[in-house]
Amino acid sequence: MADNNNKAGYENTLLCVLFLTFGFVFFDRLALAFLFPFMANELQLSNSHLGMLSSVLALAWALSGALVGAWSDRRGVRKPLLIIAVILFSLCSALSGLVTGFLSLLLFRGIMGLAEGPILPLSQSLMVEASSPHRRGLNMGLLQGSAAGLLGAVIGPPVLIALAEAYGWRHAFIVSLVPGLLIAWLIWRYVRNDEPRQAPRVSEPPAGNRLALLKSRNIVLCTLISCVFLTWFIILISFTPTFLVSVRGYSPPSMGAIMSCLGAAWVLWGFGVPAISDRIGRRPTLVLFSLVAACCPLALLFAPSPLMLGVLMVLTYTGLGCFTLFMATIPAETVPREVMATALGMIMGVGELVGGFVAPTVAGFAADRFGLSIVMWMSCGGALLAAVLALFLKETAPAVLRRRLPATPILQGNQP
Template sequence: MHASPVRSWWSYENRLLLILFLTFGFVFFDRLALSFLFPFMQDELDLSQTQLGMISSALALTWAISGAIAGAWSDSRSKRKALLVVSVLGFSICSAMSGLVGGFVSLLVFRALMGLAEGPVLPIAQSLMIQSSTPSRRGLNMGLLQGSSAGLIGAMIGPPVVIALATNFGWRVAFYVTVIPGILIAMAIWRWVHEHPGQAPSAAQPKPAPINRWALLRERNVLLCMLISCFFLTWFIIIISFAPTFLVKFREFSAADMGFVMSCLGAAWVFWGFAVPAISDRIGRKSALVIFAPIAALCPIALIYGDSVIALGAVVFVTYTGLGCFTLFMATVPAETVPPQVLTGALGLIMGAGELVGGFLAPTIAGFAADHYGLPVAMWMSAGGALIAGLLALGLKETAPLVLQRRAAAEAKP
């Protein structure tokens, strides 16, 4: 009788959430490592802000392509687990190989290969988690998986760890050690994650009717989520790509002070990553996006004008709300809009569009603008992306079950 609570806590849903939490968290640990290490390697490799933007853009482009293709492929082949294992091993090895580079071209190639491996991780992880989540926990699970995991591991734990490694052992060593957690996570996925949790469907059961994937583009929420993704990724990618260098080179912060500010961003990422989806359960997905997107626009502006390090850390914690919004337009709204058999493809499409525009084009443009007009221009571009995303959210159809139930009950009253 005493073992029952333990078995309940270690249910497949919780076990899967923990594994995927670690998986996506280390995706961003590896992805953000370049931004935090760039001030250490910039002079040695003779890299410009434009080249930093191009490197971020190359990773985003390959991420977008592989995410969209792998999402559709895994929907039709049901090979999500194996693809996830290969992806985790691939991006971990590519991240470690970034420590071997001798210049811009080799760094560009390794980061592009890393994006190719990372692209399938999020849509596959989201579809696995949605499939295994109880309805009452769907928003919480998705918020923890996509929002809080990347914030805690990638943006909160990551900065002091990689900065300490770079300071004491060199930036190349900081890249090398990133392969270790990737191997351990891949082993955990292979051991404990199931392709189809629960009882496998009987061969006698009829298969669902095929759905035209291009019809997804005619779905209003999917199309708007794709557009929101483009502009919100612009906000996000510019911040994570340029904020460390901006704080060190333009604001003249020390490496330790830069790490503190970036850790505050990580703490906000963790908190807002689940707080915004939880609030959206009550007030609606659309309302949450309309409210929190403009608040997110204030974060890069604060990086320009914030005075003391402590005050700046507090302000960015309050305003770095966007990663909670990501869970809504990248996972929750699509999951509540499209049929399950095309969900992974829809998630890959939304993520791919955002990475293509916000991740590929925006950093290169921002880097070029920063070299010619100053680093603050990049922060203003980031703020504009979040504002446009909030305006686009006004056109969404509400999908939050509790809000729809309240509306239905109000309409039913005489």
């Protein structure tokens, strides 16, 4: 009984620490989108520049997430890497407030992406090992979806906009250093040290055979879904603040309020979607809520008033709950733990490369040529493609698989 209590206690403690960690990653990552309307004139930045800034961060995120995730699997090292990554991206976010032009901002955002990339695969691999099977989806959804929504999209917009209006956009970047250092201390204090890696069994494949992950249908499909769903997300989150101000004509405070509604939905669906998948299955949940997410950019285009738009944001911004499924939960339930961080890093990395690096740059140039409305149609298409791809996934939810088991002995028992 004491062992169960200790396990549950550490599971909850780890969830709280990693919740803050990944939430603050998105606070820093989304800061540029919220502060862009304040800094664009001073630094002479265009929509194309905004797309390229989002792209370089995503490219660095993709490369470091895949490479460091694989390296951590080989070495069995996660906690020290997590601490170093948090300190480094916090420094780079603060240094973004000292830039003098586009190139220096591009440099700091790229370095920040290198630091942020490993945090998700490292955090989710720690979380899945500490989680009870019946709440695995919920824990991973809280960590990845709700944390990013609460800190990045609910707290982030009003705090950053208030700081920018009161003290200037540079100070809004600089103050981000303080919570980053506090979170690094919490990881050092409360996350357990990595257990020594045992020597591999003779029957285990060598590390080079990790490319065999590509033979798994779920891993390949999750990677493709990551590409198109990140297109939905990165385009939406990068261009929506500017779209609301310059196209819909809303004031910065109104834009911040709408983005906070988006963030509230992020928090709600971030744990709600994975929790629903624990009950009804990963595949039907992912298909359903991908279709709902496709309606979000359409609401931004056609909602008749700020109030109606805020309501529709809460109802349709379901994508980050879906992210937890294809980027963490389904892969974690598909591959052995020895290659879990490798699989998570690869899915995230390839998705960031296509949806995070290529898509916003293309969207930025398209916006300068055809108007900002075009990016909303591109975002909608990404979510629709994700729903189609999700139809072909193999189910992995433990509760659903258990419900299917009793039928098998009965059928066998009826055979002669």
